[in-house]
Amino acid sequence: MPKHSLPCAIPCAIALGGNLGDVAATFERALAALDATPGIQVTGRSRWYRNPPMGPPQPDFLNGCALLKVALSPEALLDRLQALENEAGRVRTVHWGPRTLDLDLLLYGDRVMQTPRLQVPHPGLGDRAFFAVPLAEIAPDWVEPLTGRAITQIAQTLDCSAVIPLA
Numbered sequence: 258m259p260k261h262s263l264p265c266a267i268p269c270a271i272a273l274g275g276n277l278g279d280v281a282a283t284f285e286r287a288l289a290a291l292d293a294t295p296g297i298q299v300t301g302r303s304r305w306y307r308n309p310p311m312g313p314p315q316p317d318f319l320n321g322c323a324l325l326k327v328a329l330s331p332e333a334l335l336d337r338l339q340a341l342e343n344e345a346g347r348v349r350t351v352h353w354g355p356r357t358l359d360l361d362l363l364l365y366g367d368r369v370m371q372t373p374r375l376q377v378p379h380p381g382l383g384d385r386a387f388f389a390v391p392l393a394e395i396a397p398d399w400v401e402p403l404t405g406r407a408i409t410q411i412a413q414t415l416d417c418s419a420v421i422p423l424a
């Protein structure tokens with residue numbers, strides 16, 4: 258089925274992060290693989306932003322966000338995101354430690370859910386500038402359903418000074 262006719266597609270926002278290897282190339286591969294996935298269309302992407310690590314000392318991160326149209330359940334979308342993390346060689350060792358690729362589901366339409374596997378909106382959206390700054394670039398007016406705040410409003414409450422766009 259052509260992507261433009263995906264029935265019941267839900268607008269979603271994801272975050273990309275990583276600090277091991279050629280992260281920009283890893284992000285490009287992940288977005289291409291997502292767009293090639295039945296039931297997923299990549300409709301927008303931010304610039305990539307360099308910023309210092311949250312957590313233990315480690316190399317700076319690249320972070321960014323992408324917008325999707327998704328005709329999959331939130332759980333099936335998470336399965337696909339985690340499969341792509343694994344394909345990028347992600348190894349889970351240290352909590353908040355270095356990684357080749359992290360793909361987080363930030364928003365799934367206006368759904369609010371909290372299950373053992375999935376919290377949506379992502380609980381970091383309100384306090385992580387490396388989520389809010391790139392998302393504000395591509396979806397400034399999207400209203401976060403838990404607090405009723407637009408993404409730009411969230412970004413304005415955070416110290417965004419260390420989240421620097423690449424060229």
Ligand SMILES: Nc1ncnc2c1ncn2[C@@H]1O[C@H](COP(=O)(O)O)[C@@H](O)[C@H]1O
Pocket residue numbers: 335359360361362363373374375376377378379380
């Ligand atoms: N919104 C979410 N996006 C991604 N992962 C989520 C979300 N809510 C809960 N999770 C769970 O978080 C752990 C660890 O995720 P990493 O970001 O890969 O460290 C994972 O088991 C998800 O089920």
Ligand SMILES: Nc1nc2c(c(=O)[nH]1)N=C(COP(=O)(O)OP(=O)(O)O)CN2
Pocket residue numbers: 273274275308309310311312318320352353354359361381387
């Ligand atoms: N600058 C920056 N620092 C980070 C980043 C990141 O993307 N950018 N992700 C982290 C951990 O994310 P993880 O997904 O493991 O934790 P979470 O489940 O709390 O989001 C830890 N520290």
